[in-house]
Amino acid sequence: MKLAMAWLAGLLFGLGLSLGGMTQPAVVLGFLDLFGAWNPRLLFVMGGAVLTTAIGYRWVLRRNKPLLEATFKLPTARQIDRRLVTGAALFGIGWGLAGYCPGPALASIGGGVASMLLLVATMALGWWLAAKWPAQARSTDTK
């Protein structure tokens, strides 16, 4: 049941990305091209997604627990630090270079374009490398 729900959520997410234009790097880059021929489409994707999620979360998080698990796993981090800002800035550069963020990159695997698979592979490598980054060392330093 959990797996079926996760699969269905993934499917819905992918349908949203695809219909929204997020799996078309030309559209994404057009949105980021604020000083060129700006394409506002992404704004509508974000708006629709954030509004729906905000309304839905208000309703869902009134519950004591989710339907199929014992607890809600919400992020607990609160600190605004260099790690957050550096990570977001590096991600933005990568996003602006090719027009892919992680969701659309994964959803585009089925398109069978070789360079797309390369991007997904180096993205995975980036995840792995960052997980090795000395975050643990730093947090014990400051303790």
Add this chain to the structure above:
Amino acid sequence: MHPWILSALGGVLIGLSAVMLMVTLGRIAGISGIASGLLTGASDRGWRVAFVLGLVAAPLLLLLLRGDAGIGAPQVGWPLMAVAGLLVGFGTRLGSGCTSGHGVCGMARLSPRSLLATLVFVLSGVVTVFVMRHLLGSGGA
């Protein structure tokens, strides 16, 4: 249908997916978090694999339903694709989220961390496209 309406509709579907994942499994629908957990030793691999498989299946389903998967062609050559992937992977993990985790779920929760991260990655993306297209005259113009 006007592309903007289609995009807003796509956004609503993404939101419904996020709400569904929260009400059933109690999880944030952050793609970088869900997928990177598969590589970095998360103990709960099952639902992560299932979610990613659903994500990959979506364009294929669209292809069957309407003959168009909606997958656009890459705009840059393979060296830039490789570098971009590395930056996206490393950055999203370092910054604890991407367009979905911070941009959608985090903003919907009014998380200050997510609001800042979203502002930073959109700005940094805008600057990158400006440099590539208008200063260097390349990069998928």
